[in-house]
Amino acid sequence: MLRAMLDADIAAASEVWQTAYGAMAKEHRLAEPVRAEVTDRRLEDRLGHFLRTDPEGSFVAEPEGRVVGFAQSFVREGYWVLSLLATLPGNQGHGLGRRLLDAALATAPAGLPGTIQASRDPSALALYSSAGFSCHPAMKAEGAIRRPGPPDPRVRTGGPGDIALVDAVDRRRRGAARGVDIAHMLGVAGNRLLLMEDRGYAVARDDRLITLGALDEGAAVALLQTVLAGIPEGATVEVAWLTSAQQWAIDTVVRAGMALHPYGAVMVRGMSGPPAPCIPSGGYG
Ligand SMILES: CC(C)(COP(=O)(O)OP(=O)(O)OC[C@H]1O[C@@H](n2cnc3c(N)ncnc32)[C@H](O)[C@@H]1OP(=O)(O)O)[C@@H](O)C(=O)NCCC(=O)NCCS
Incomplete structure (x- = not known):
C-alpha cells in the first residue's frame, strides 16, 4: 500500500497535508492556516525539492488509487530530517502514520542524528517519542x-x-x-x-x-x-x-x-538536545 512518491503525487500530497493539518488545528482549537495560492505553491515547491534531492525518502499511501497519506524525509551529511508526515482524518488511528514514519526512518541508519519539528498533534508527538526521539517543547513568537x-x-x-x-x-x-x-x-x-x-x-x-x-x-x-x-x-x-x-x-x-x-516540539535523536544557537525550519529541518 506504500510506494515511492512521484512528481505526479505532489498536488495530492499537498492536499493531504492541508486537510490533515487543518483538521488537527480545528480539533485542538489552534489557529487554522488560511489557504492561499502563494502558500500552496511554496509547499508544492518544497515537496518537489526534496523529491529531487532525496527521491528515496518520500512515500505515499495509496490504498485504492487515492493518496491518503505521505511522509517526506531527507538526509544531509548523515543528519536525518522528517520534513512532513500526514494522513487524512478518515484514515487516522489505524497504524498508517507509523508505517509511513517507519518507511522514512528506514532510509538512514538508526544511529544517525535526526530531527523532526513536531506539530501539536498528540498522535505525532506519540509516534516520534516512541520511535526514540527526545521531546523538546517549543514556543512560537x-x-x-x-x-x-x-x-x-x-x-x-x-x-x-x-x-x-x-x-x-x-x-x-x-x-x-x-x-x-x-x-x-x-x-x-x-x-x-x-x-x-x-x-x-x-x-x-x-x-x-x-x-x-x-x-x-x-x-x-x-x-x-x-x-x-x-x-x-x-x-x-x-x-x-x-x-x-x-x-x-x-x-x-x-x-x-x-x-x-506554545508551539509543538523539536524532537531529536543522536544528540543531547536541539543544536544551539540555531532556529530550525519546520519543513527544511
Ligand atoms: C500525525 C499523524 C500523521 C498520525 O497518523 P495516524 O495514521 O493516525 O498514525 P497511527 O495510527 O499510525 O498512530 C497514531 C499513534 O498516536 C497515538 N494516539 C492517537 N491519538 C492520541 C492521543 N490523543 N494522545 C496520545 N496518543 C495518541 C495512537 O495510539 C498511535 O500510537 P500507537 O501506534 O502506539 O498506538 C496524523 O494524525 C496527521 O496527519 N496529523 C495532522 C498533521 C500533522 O500534524 N502531522 C505531524 C507533522 S509533524
Missing part, C-alpha cells in the same frame, strides 16, 4: 513587533555566493551542512539571506524567520534583531521552534515586544 529595535550594523545581506560560509556554520553547529536546501530557499521569491561576519546566518522573509544558525549567541542575537528590524512597519511576523536551548532568541523576541505561544 508571533504577531506585531511592539518595540522595534535597530538592525545590527555588523549584519550584511548575502546571496547564493555565500553558501560556503553557511555550510561552515552548519557543519560546526548542526554537524552537517545543507547548502542545497539553503540555495533552494534563496530561490523562493521574498526570501533573503543575512550574514553576521563569518559567525552566523539567517534566512527570512517579510512575515517570518525561516531558519538561523550561528557559532555564538552574540552573532545569533545580532541576526535575529536585524531580521526583526527589517520587518515592514505594522506587519506581523513569526519566529517559531524556540526551545529552552534558545533562551537568547526568547529574550530577543520578548525585548521586541512579541507575544510567545
Whole structure:
C-alpha cells in the first residue's frame, strides 16, 4: 500500500497535508492556516525539492488509487530530517502514520542524528517519542513587533555566493551542512539571506524567520534583531521552534515586544538536545 512518491503525487500530497493539518488545528482549537495560492505553491515547491534531492525518502499511501497519506524525509551529511508526515482524518488511528514514519526512518541508519519539528498533534508527538526521539517543547513568537529595535550594523545581506560560509556554520553547529536546501530557499521569491561576519546566518522573509544558525549567541542575537528590524512597519511576523536551548532568541523576541505561544516540539535523536544557537525550519529541518 506504500510506494515511492512521484512528481505526479505532489498536488495530492499537498492536499493531504492541508486537510490533515487543518483538521488537527480545528480539533485542538489552534489557529487554522488560511489557504492561499502563494502558500500552496511554496509547499508544492518544497515537496518537489526534496523529491529531487532525496527521491528515496518520500512515500505515499495509496490504498485504492487515492493518496491518503505521505511522509517526506531527507538526509544531509548523515543528519536525518522528517520534513512532513500526514494522513487524512478518515484514515487516522489505524497504524498508517507509523508505517509511513517507519518507511522514512528506514532510509538512514538508526544511529544517525535526526530531527523532526513536531506539530501539536498528540498522535505525532506519540509516534516520534516512541520511535526514540527526545521531546523538546517549543514556543512560537508571533504577531506585531511592539518595540522595534535597530538592525545590527555588523549584519550584511548575502546571496547564493555565500553558501560556503553557511555550510561552515552548519557543519560546526548542526554537524552537517545543507547548502542545497539553503540555495533552494534563496530561490523562493521574498526570501533573503543575512550574514553576521563569518559567525552566523539567517534566512527570512517579510512575515517570518525561516531558519538561523550561528557559532555564538552574540552573532545569533545580532541576526535575529536585524531580521526583526527589517520587518515592514505594522506587519506581523513569526519566529517559531524556540526551545529552552534558545533562551537568547526568547529574550530577543520578548525585548521586541512579541507575544510567545506554545508551539509543538523539536524532537531529536543522536544528540543531547536541539543544536544551539540555531532556529530550525519546520519543513527544511
Ligand atoms: C500525525 C499523524 C500523521 C498520525 O497518523 P495516524 O495514521 O493516525 O498514525 P497511527 O495510527 O499510525 O498512530 C497514531 C499513534 O498516536 C497515538 N494516539 C492517537 N491519538 C492520541 C492521543 N490523543 N494522545 C496520545 N496518543 C495518541 C495512537 O495510539 C498511535 O500510537 P500507537 O501506534 O502506539 O498506538 C496524523 O494524525 C496527521 O496527519 N496529523 C495532522 C498533521 C500533522 O500534524 N502531522 C505531524 C507533522 S509533524
